Amino acid sequence: MEMIKEAWLRFFQSDEQTDWWKRKIRSCRNRDANIVRINGHGHVYEMIRYGRKETYHYLLHLALLIRQNSQFIREEQVIPFKMQLENDRITEHRKMETDLSSAKTGYARMEADISGSRSEQRFAYDRRAAVQYAHRWWNSYNPAYRTFDVDCTNYVSQCMRAGGAPMRGAPNREQGWWYQDDNWSYSWAVAHSLRWYLSGSTEGLKGKEMESASDLIPGDIICYDFSGDGRWDHNTIVVDKDTNDMPLVNAHTDNSRNRYWSYEDSLAWTSDTQYKFFRIGE
Structure with missing residues (x-):
């Protein structure tokens, strides 16, 4: 879904996501490793429509290829997101937190x-x-x-x-x-x-x-x-x-x-x- 790609790119540039990315890089450096490649795709598992508003719950599946010395490690993480649209414009997009x-x-x-x-x-x-x-x-x-x-x-x-x-x-x-x-x-x-x-x-x-x-x-x-x-x-x-x-x-x-x-x-x-x-x- 193109809107999910747009929302994720926007979120990736946000302060919250920048913090996550910095933490990930720092964690790798602390173990003498570096991220070689990162791929991601989204999967919508629920859509709620109310009037002109649409709310999508989706999962972002990230796959990171990490190199540490001569070892390559494929690390994967699935992160839940909520995206809300009104008149085809993104009005809300955030990571869904677990209590x-x-x-x-x-x-x-x-x-x-x-x-x-x-x-x-x-x-x-x-x-x-x-x-x-x-x-x-x-x-x-x-x-x-x-x-x-x-x-x-x-x-x-x-x-x-x-x-x-x-x-x-x-x-x-x-x-x-x-x-x-x-x-x-x-x-x-x-x-x-x-x-x-x-x-x-x-x-x-x-x-x-x-x-x-x-x-x-x-x-x-x-x-x-x-x-x-x-x-x-x-x-x-x-x-x-x-x-x-x-x-x-x-x-x-x-x-x-x-x-x-x-x-x-x-x-x-x-x-x-x-x-x-x-x-x-x-």
Whole structure:
């Protein structure tokens, strides 16, 4: 659609988008990498007409070819936009923000629950299967599960489940880690709850806290507190390592593939951002 191309070009020159682009370039430079090529295309998934006004919701799919030493990395990101037209003129165009504050659901209850179990249970974590699932569904949604507005933790949980992580605790949403019959635990779908569950669980799925991102391997999990306020906002799964042995991650909200782990290119990132690095299955 020609209007989407015009709107995107206009937005690309805006202060907000300039900030995003600067963050992306700075993130690459910090890892001794550079952007070789960037391509993008838009896909309209909803159109609302009211009188002379038309509102389009569309997804911008960006594909970046990044070179780091002798390695080429194809990074992809899908960003939701809203564009409004009146009399065929663009009157509004902006990135659609996700309200990460909804991730606060179950905040205190999961913190109280995670220390409940003391029995030991080991499981064989199939990292390859978890990563394969992460690539299969990075930009789509498995119909076997509910899709959430803030879908990052639901997606990461599905990846771990595909790797053989055992579920427990159903049907109590405040206990364990599980998804069953279109119902789920807080730890399955809420970023803050999963972060505390991984560090506190001693049975089935549990996480071993690692000191740095470089300690992680594909299939492991990174948790993000962008504001540094103690509320954990986002989760990703490690799918690969770059030539500096640093993680590349997949995520939902915004959908991303082979993205550099630090998220310094994200408009949500701040200098107060805190991370937790979890080894899964050991």
